[in-house]
Amino acid sequence: xxxxxxxxxxxxxxxxxxxxxxxxxxxxxxxxxxxxxxxxxxxxxxxxxxxxxxxxxxxxxxxxxxxxxxxxxxxxxxxxxxxxxxxxxxxxxxxxxxxxxxxxxxxxxxxxxxxxxxxxxxxxxxxxxxxxxxxxxxxxxxxxxxxxxxxxxxxxxxxxxxxxxxxxxxxxxxxxxxxxxxxxxxxxxxxxxxxxxxxxxxxxxxxx
Numbered sequence: 001x002x003x004x005x006x007x008x009x010x011x012x013x014x015x016x017x018x019x020x021x022x023x024x025x026x027x028x029x030x031x032x033x034x035x036x037x038x039x040x041x042x043x044x045x046x047x048x049x050x051x052x053x054x055x056x057x058x059x060x061x062x063x064x065x066x067x068x069x070x071x072x073x074x075x076x077x078x079x080x081x082x083x084x085x086x087x088x089x090x091x092x093x094x095x096x097x098x099x100x101x102x103x104x105x106x107x108x109x110x111x112x113x114x115x116x117x118x119x120x121x122x123x124x125x126x127x128x129x130x131x132x133x134x135x136x137x138x139x140x141x142x143x144x145x146x147x148x149x150x151x152x153x154x155x156x157x158x159x160x161x162x163x164x165x166x167x168x169x170x171x172x173x174x175x176x177x178x179x180x181x182x183x184x185x186x187x188x189x190x191x192x193x194x195x196x197x198x199x200x201x202x203x204x205x206x207x208x
Contacts, residue, residue, distance in 0.1 A: 002029070002079060003072040019086055020079045024113075027159035028075035028120055034127040034152030035067035037145045041131075044139045053137040060130050067123055067130070071156075074120050078163075081113040085167075107173055114167040114180045117160035121184050124160065125191045127153035132198050140205075147202035154195035161188040 002010055002025055010029075014021050042061035050057065088109040091102040131149045138146055161184075168180045 002075040020082050021075070022078075022082060023159055024078035024082060024117055024120075024163045025075045027117065027156045027163065028071050028078055030152045030159065031120055031123050031127060031156035032068050032071035032075070034124070034131070034149040034156065035064045035071060037149035037152065038127060038130045038134060039064035039068065041134055041138050041142050041145050041149070044142045045134070045137060050137065050139070056137065057134070060134050064127070064130055067126055071120070071123055074116050074123065078113075078116040078120075081109075081116050085109040085113050103172070107171060107176060110167045110171050111176055111180065114164050114183075117163040117167075118180075118183050120160040121157050121164075121188050121191065124153040124157040125187055125194070127156075128191055128194045128198065132194065135198060135201065143202055143205060147199040150195040150198040150202075154192055154199075157188045157191040157195075 002021060005013075010021070014026065039061050042057050042064060045057050046054065085106070088102070088105040091098070091105055093099045093102045128150055131146050131153070135143075135146050164180060164184070168177050171177045171180065
């Protein structure tokens with residue numbers, strides 16, 4: 001699983017001529033890194049100087065650690081889901097009954113494959129929310145990492161969105177397509193706007 005392999009092994013698999021892991025897994029790792037950066041900034045925002053914000057920072061650290069775990073879970077889930085799509089396309093279709101069964105299996109696999117990136121967009125949004133909350137109290141020595149966290153989460157959201165899109169296009173059932181197309185309710189756009197705004201605020205603080 002991605003969550004337990006070395007970075008080098010993961011990148012070797014990502015670069016290989018194999019269908020998994022792919023962009024979905026990469027998006028999940030973007031989110032995991034963003035969450036980890038939030039947790040790191042939080043841990044540098046502790047001690048006497050930041051005592052008045054201790055409860056808030058501790059809550060943010062705990063939430064960020066949980067998001068790291070969730071993003072890694074989604075990385076593994078995405079790889080499994082896409083393998084399910086590949087397996088469905090390999091099903092036999094020599095008779096009308098087999099064609100019908102194959103089409104249903106492909107539809108179900110594509111719908112399932114779109115669920116992981118949809119969840120990931122929500123994780124990315126949560127990372128940006130935590131980073132935004134931490135910005136006002138963060139240790140200024142690591143404030144640039146707040147922007148790095150936001151940018152990582154932004155990449156996770158936009159990559160997850162395109163992975164939803166490619167699954168939606170492949171689904172033939174109009175009801176399933178509509179459900180997949182609207183399941184995140186424009187959340188990706190909100191994540192991008194929030195991440196861009198936060199990164200701009202960080203740069204303004206650094207350069208002022």
